[in-house]
Amino acid sequence: MNEKPLNFQFAALPYRRHPDLSLEVMLITSRDTGRWVIPKGWGGEHEAAWDCAAREAREEAGLVGEIQKRPLGSYHYKKLFDNGLPVWCTVEVFALAVTERLSSWPEQGERAARWFTLDDAANAVDEPDLGALIRELPKHV
Numbered sequence: 001m002n003e004k005p006l007n008f009q010f011a012a013l014p015y016r017r018h019p020d021l022s023l024e025v026m027l028i029t030s031r032d033t034g035r036w037v038i039p040k041g042w043g044g045e046h047e048a049a050w051d052c053a054a055r056e057a058r059e060e061a062g063l064v065g066e067i068q069k070r071p072l073g074s075y076h077y078k079k080l081f082d083n084g085l086p087v088w089c090t091v092e093v094f095a096l097a098v099t100e101r102l103s104s105w106p107e108q109g110e111r112a113a114r115w116f117t118l119d120d121a122a123n124a125v126d127e128p129d130l131g132a133l134i135r136e137l138p139k140h141v
Contacts, residue, residue: 007042007079007087007088007089008091009040009090009091009092010040010093011039011053011093011094012039012054012057012063012067012093012094012095013072013093013134014026014038014039014061014098015095015096015141016098016115017097017141023118023137023138023141024117024121025118025137026061026063028061028111029111029112029113030111031110032080034112035125035126036124039056039059039060039061049071049094050069050071051067058105060106060111061107061113062102062108063096063098063100063101063102064100065096065098067094067097068096068141069094071094072137073092073093073132073136074091074092075127075129075133076088076090076091076127077089077091077127095141118134118135121134122134
């Protein structure tokens with residue numbers, strides 16, 4: 001297979017820490033297939049990668065918090081555009097320590113959202129590399 005990623009996207013991995021120090025991450029559903037994903041999207045022309053990731057978390061899930069400026073890593077997936085053409089994307093992932101969920105946001109009502117344990121989240125996503133990043137989150141936060 002000679003397929004290689006053609007485009008870069010940036011994503012937030014939203015997490016919260018409980019008093020017992022355990023972590024949970026929030027996953028959202030994609031609008032087209034309903035599969036569990038993390039907030040992600042294309043960066044703006046002069047937008048830092050981590051700022052894009054934080055913006056996507058706010059727009060897609062209403063989440064705000066402290067975004068790390070160093071990526072946790074990346075994963076690849078095949079995005080299908082409306083015209084049916086698939087494009088391989090590389091997604092760079094940034095940890096987002098969630099401090100608040102807004103009362104309204106642009107994509108409210110378009111997606112489901114849920115807090116997951118790390119293992120449950122890693123098992124819920126389709127991309128094995130994203131699952132591995134979720135499991136490794138405690139090493140980075």
